[in-house]
Amino acid sequence: MRSDRSKNEPTNFNEGELRPPQSQRTVSTSVEPDQLEDGGDASKDKDVRDELTAALKNRILSHYEDKLRKHETDTELYGTEEKNNKAQTYDAIFQKSKKEEVRTVLMKGIAAVGKTFQTRRFMVDWAKGKTNNNIDLIVPFHFSELHTRRDKVQSLKDLLNSVDDKHRSFFMYNECKVVFVLDGLEECELPLDFENNKELTDMEESASMDVLLTSLIKGKLLPSAHLWIISQPSGVDKIPPEYIQKVTECRETSKRRQKLISRLKEILRKENTQDEEINHPNQKNTEHIIREDRRSEVDDEARNGRTVKPVNQVSDIFKAAKGQTMRTVLTVGEPDIGKTFHVQKF
Structure with a gap:
């Protein structure tokens, strides 16, 4: 069965696409010691963060806003452990309750139901300031893209820098709210050896892609980050359940189901x-x-x-x-x- 991704271009952005416009770029200058004591370094880091956030939002809108406008939202997200069976909002994705926040969320759904559409709507709504205003950066990757880097030894910081320009090398990711959107788990060909892989804690320590992913999913690397992992049912067992704090399911709306039923009845009547x-x-x-x-x-x-x-x-x-x-x-x-x-x- 083909995944959602097979119908559209990959979710992640290629190198250089998230670079801020020339008019928005900052110039790296030397900072005197007294400036550091006065908070100059913190101010610079905030400027870089704001610049990257603005650039990322602009890029997301240019990629997906027009495309999403042409498609009707005919799927909804539901928590598999909730009894009220109410559709979830994007603001509640990383919440297990009003008082409890979770780090890693797995969204499952059958092929072509609209999982990738939901992730893009999530990013567009964030870019427009409609939801999740507490998030500073959203970093989307597809597992098939990460698989192509399986033989490259790099650090998590290198991986993040590969989708942006040199300004990210100055950025303190552990001091802001980062969300990783990892789509296509069922297509992941990496072993994801959670039992035997080394557990990394340093973002600048280099390792294989498999080690980076298992350390990130375990919460050893960048524990302050949130992860939204997307998969068809065939791929959910690739990650041990102890590393998933919440499971949601992408389902068709009742309106979409009625359309499908009506279409099927029409076909049967003709036949x-x-x-x-x-x-x-x-x-x-x-x-x-x-x-x-x-x-x-x-x-x-x-x-x-x-x-x-x-x-x-x-x-x-x-x-x-x-x-x-x-x-x-x-x-x-x-x-x-x-x-x-x-x-x-x-």
């Missing part, structure tokens, strides 16, 4: 016309009956030898005696007697 139903050779020569399994039950009807009954309406096919519902029904019959006809009629 099985009324003329075919009237002219079917076995229309009047066959009868659909149900033979009930009474091995665990003996009643008067069984004693009298009545073990079958006609299906008056095809819609009753899953209805059992005493108001119960059957899950699986097997229809048998001789060749060409009309089994397919009854299925089409259903």
Whole structure:
């Protein structure tokens, strides 16, 4: 099955795309010791952070705003452990409750349901200042892109710098709120050896991509960061559950389900016309009956030898005696007697 990503370009940005415009770039100058004592270094770091945040927001909007505007939001996020079954907002993604914040969230969903769309809507809403105003930077990567760097030894800081210019080398990531959006876990070909990999704690220590990822997901590297990991159901077991604090599911809205149902009914009506139903050779020569399994039950009807009954309406096919519902029904019959006809009629 193809992932959401196969329909669109990768979520992460290539090198240089997040560079601030020339008019916004700062100039690195020497700082006197008295300036450092007066907070000059902290002020410079804040300027760089604000500059990078603004550049990133502009880039996200230029990449995705127009594309998202053309698509209707027909999916919603639900917490798998919540009982109220209410759709979640983007502001609540990293919250388990009103008082409890979580670090790592896994969003799962079937292929093509709209998971990547949700991550892009999340980033666009942040860039517009609609949600998550406490976040300073969003760093999107796709696992297939990270796999291409599997043989390169680098630090987490090098990885972050690879998607921006030299200003990030001055940036103190542990002093701001960073969110990693890691899409396509089911496509990850790295071993993700959580048990045997070295646990890194220094952002400037170099290691393989697999070690960087396991250390980041474990919370050893940049523990202040948040992670939003996206996967089809086939990939969720790649990360041990103890490193996931919250699981959400991307589902279709009821409006989208109704559209799909209406479309399917229209297709079936076109394939099985009324003329075919009237002219079917076995229309009047066959009868659909149900033979009930009474091995665990003996009643008067069984004693009298009545073990079958006609299906008056095809819609009753899953209805059992005493108001119960059957899950699986097997229809048998001789060749060409009309089994397919009854299925089409259903």
